[in-house]
Amino acid sequence: TQLLEQSPQFLSIQEGENLTVYCNSSSVFSSLQWYRQEPGEGPVLLVTVVTGGEVKKLKRLTFQFGDARKDSSLHITAAQPGDTGLYLCAGSSRMKTSYDKVIFGPGTSLSVIP
Amino acid sequence: DAGVIQSPRHEVTEMGQEVTLRCKPISGHDYLFWYRQTMMRGLELLIYFNNNVPIDDSGMPEDRFSAKMPNASFSTLKIQPSEPRDSAVYFCASRQQANYGYTFGSGTRLTVV
Numbered sequence: 001t002q003l004l005e006q007s008p009q010f011l012s013i014q015e016g017e018n019l020t021v022y023c024n025s026s027s028v029f030s031s032l033q034w035y036r037q038e039p040g041e042g043p044v045l046l047v048t049v050v051t052g053g054e055v056k057k058l059k060r061l062t063f064q065f066g067d068a069r070k071d072s073s074l075h076i077t078a079a080q081p082g083d084t085g086l087y088l089c090a091g092s093s094r095m096k097t098s099y100d101k102v103i104f105g106p107g108t109s110l111s112v113i114p
Numbered sequence: 115d116a117g118v119i120q121s122p123r124h125e126v127t128e129m130g131q132e133v134t135l136r137c138k139p140i141s142g143h144d145y146l147f148w149y150r151q152t153m154m155r156g157l158e159l160l161i162y163f164n165n166n167v168p169i170d171d172s173g174m175p176e177d178r179f180s181a182k183m184p185n186a187s188f189s190t191l192k193i194q195p196s197e198p199r200d201s202a203v204y205f206c207a208s209r210q211q212a213n214y215g216y217t218f219g220s221g222t223r224l225t226v227v
Contacts, residue, residue: 033215042118042205042218043157088157090216099169102216104157 004105023089137206
């Protein structure tokens with residue numbers, strides 16, 4: 001059974017601090033996505049990474065896909081209250097039938113205090 | 115584009131009643147997914163469709179749950195009869211093709227009393 005683990009589960013920091021959250025699995029993924037979910041809303045896609053070792057930047061957010069495509073990290077620089085939310089990673093595996101199977105991690109709940 | 119549209123946003127019903135959740139995906143997206151989110155279990159895939167055809171329904175909890183996609187612009191998830199343990203937020207999501215990210219709707223918060 002494929003599983004995605006995320007750490008930490010909860011994180012509360014002061015505005016302006018830096019942070020890193022992690023997404024780990026024993027399985028290899030063909031791609032991995034990061035989402036942010038705010039209360040009362042659905043998850044919103046932040047980024048998709050496909051190549052092992054790939055690094056993508058989205059303003060103050062830096063995403064990295066592990067070389068073996070089993071893990072990923074999200075680093076936020078100078079966190080702001082607007083970054084508050086649940087961060088979800090989702091791994092995609094290509095199945096024999098050519099369809100892909102996507103599993104979601106449990107999420108990291110981030111709270112940025114003004 | 116208005117995004118993925120779900121209705122209703124909130125539903126409160128009594129145990130044993132039938133519940134129907136509705137979803138309009140983004141035009142041109144070939145895949146449609148139904149997910150359930152709870153604090154205990156996170157996001158769970160219930161079923162997904164490709165070009166209106168159900169591909170994987172292994173996540174559907176039991177026979178009380180059924181989903182249809184009669185055309186490319188509409189899908190329903192039905193629970194009959196509903197039970198208190200079905201209380202959760204149900205999300206619909208659509209996607210253009212494999213290896214692309216999802217666009218989620220705002221969800222339906224279902225409470226079964």
